[in-house]
Amino acid sequence: xxxxxxxxxxxxxxxxxxxxxxxxxxxxxxxxxxxxxxxxxxxxxxxxxxxxxxxxxxxxxxxxxxxxxxxxxxxxxxxxxxxxxxxxxxxxxxxxxxxxxxxxxxxxxxxxxxxxxxxxxxxxxxxxxxxxxxxxxxxxxxxxxxxxxxxxxxxxxxxxxxxxxxxxxxxxxxxxxxxxxxxxxxxxxxxxxxxxxxxxxxxxxxxxxxxxxxxxxxxxxxxxxxxxxxxxxxxxxxxxxxxxxxxxxxxxxxxxxxxxxxxxxxxxxxxxxxx
Amino acid sequence: xxxxxxxxxxxxxxxxxxxxxxxxxxxxxxxxxxxxxxxxxxxxxxxxxxxxxxxxxxxxxxxxxxxxxxxxxxxxxxxxxxxxxxxxxxxxxxxxxxxxxxxxxxxxxxxxxxxxxxxxxxxxxxxxxxxxxxxxxxxxxxxxxxxxxxxxxxxxxxxxx
Numbered sequence: 001x002x003x004x005x006x007x008x009x010x011x012x013x014x015x016x017x018x019x020x021x022x023x024x025x026x027x028x029x030x031x032x033x034x035x036x037x038x039x040x041x042x043x044x045x046x047x048x049x050x051x052x053x054x055x056x057x058x059x060x061x062x063x064x065x066x067x068x069x070x071x072x073x074x075x076x077x078x079x080x081x082x083x084x085x086x087x088x089x090x091x092x093x094x095x096x097x098x099x100x101x102x103x104x105x106x107x108x109x110x111x112x113x114x115x116x117x118x119x120x121x122x123x124x125x126x127x128x129x130x131x132x133x134x135x136x137x138x139x140x141x142x143x144x145x146x147x148x149x150x151x152x153x154x155x156x157x158x159x160x161x162x163x164x165x166x167x168x169x170x171x172x173x174x175x176x177x178x179x180x181x182x183x184x185x186x187x188x189x190x191x192x193x194x195x196x197x198x199x200x201x202x203x204x205x206x207x208x209x210x211x212x213x214x215x216x217x218x219x220x221x222x223x224x225x226x227x228x229x230x231x232x233x234x235x236x237x238x239x240x241x242x243x244x245x246x247x248x249x250x251x252x253x254x255x256x257x258x259x260x261x262x263x264x265x266x267x268x269x270x271x272x273x274x275x
Numbered sequence: 276x277x278x279x280x281x282x283x284x285x286x287x288x289x290x291x292x293x294x295x296x297x298x299x300x301x302x303x304x305x306x307x308x309x310x311x312x313x314x315x316x317x318x319x320x321x322x323x324x325x326x327x328x329x330x331x332x333x334x335x336x337x338x339x340x341x342x343x344x345x346x347x348x349x350x351x352x353x354x355x356x357x358x359x360x361x362x363x364x365x366x367x368x369x370x371x372x373x374x375x376x377x378x379x380x381x382x383x384x385x386x387x388x389x390x391x392x393x394x395x396x397x398x399x400x401x402x403x404x405x406x407x408x409x410x411x412x413x414x415x416x417x418x419x420x421x422x423x424x425x426x427x428x429x430x431x432x433x434x435x436x
Contacts (some may be wrong), residue, residue, distance in 0.1 A: 005277045005298055007341050008277075008280055031341075034344065036319065036341065038339050039320060039339060042339075053344065064408075104408070106409065109340065189405070190322065268321055
């Protein structure tokens with residue numbers, strides 16, 4: 001399969017990428033690792049006429065201690081997130097889950113910023129950023145702005161990013177001593193999750209769901225039940241509330257509504273044991 | 276035809292300059308422009324791993340990388356692993372332990388294993404199985420493939436690509 005023809009420009013800086021976006025508008029797409037975009041282009045589900053390659057912006061590949069948070073550059077590859085000592089120590093849920101994305105070859109190319117900006121409800125990392133209460137940093141012609149993860153995912157593959165904006169950094173709050181868990185349920189090792197659950201607990205809980213609707217979803221009913229003192233099993237019974245899971249060859253919507261309750265219980269129990 | 280782009284790639288140690296269409300996939304560049312047909316196209320959807328090559332020493336699925344993205348890089352394909360008549364230890368181990376049946380997945384499987392061993396020099400069997408999760412074999416199951424990779428890991432001073 002071969003993508004539709006496009007023109008290729010390579011950005012040497014964020015400013016250059018933004019200028020290219022401003023020039024080409026909706027016709028252009030940013031290319032990072034390409035492991036979400038290129039498969040869509042090969043299937044002709046996406047056909048941008050200009051690709052702006054930001055894959056060489058090495059200064060956007062980093063993991064930095066920001067005091068009360070850890071800052072991850074948008075172009076940090078899954079492999080580098082997975083093996084980051086700082087993330088393993090301070091945000092172990094993210095480092096662990098990055099090691100479950102796709103397979104080793106995918107993790108050598110795919111980036112955290114690409115995954116989050118793509119906003120696929122079936123992807124692992126958007127739900128992790130949501131559960132952790134992360135902040136997304138975007139740059140556009142008007143400068144830089146911060147977007148709370150809870151405000152970022154608008155619809156299927158749609159985010160709060162404007163067409164002329166670029167995601168540059170993902171900030172994850174440190175939660176010292178927090179228990180955490182990522183439950184990924186699939187049939188083949190490298191597949192997307194049929195359903196997935198990211199959970200973090202210390203005091204308050206953050207629980208987010210993978211592939212249970214058109215966006216990654218916060219399981220607010222579960223979080224509220226926990227805040228009112230419910231047990232993990234009782235709280236997990238609320239996991240399907242407010243979800244609209246897809247019906248596909250991997251499972252019916254009903255199956256997913258059942259599965260998500262099982263996985264939320266497992267996630268809360270594992271997070272509790274780790275906390 | 277959109278504007279062609281000049282790229283420079285070092286493939287198996289030899290430098291090449293080419294004008295390519297931006298949408299040219301790395302696997303097609305290797306097979307058609309370079310004539311290196313050892314790298315196979317299997318699923319063409321980033322799943323099966325048959326097209327795995329090393330880009331700057333790390334395994335990638337060349338059906339999901341544009342040739343222009345690899346510009347300036349070093350690519351190693353299955354044809355570039357052996358040193359003269361001496362097979363790479365991973366190739367030798369696949370032969371010794373018969374880690375194949377039809378052979379279609381083998382080039383990608385070997386390249387994935389070389390990259391995996393560079394990151395995990397002393398792996399457990401479980402780590403090998405997970406480390407090869409990006410490569411599918413539809414003939415033999417994985418028993419002898421895993422055996423071969425475990426054996427290659429124990430080869431003293433195995434060159435890492």
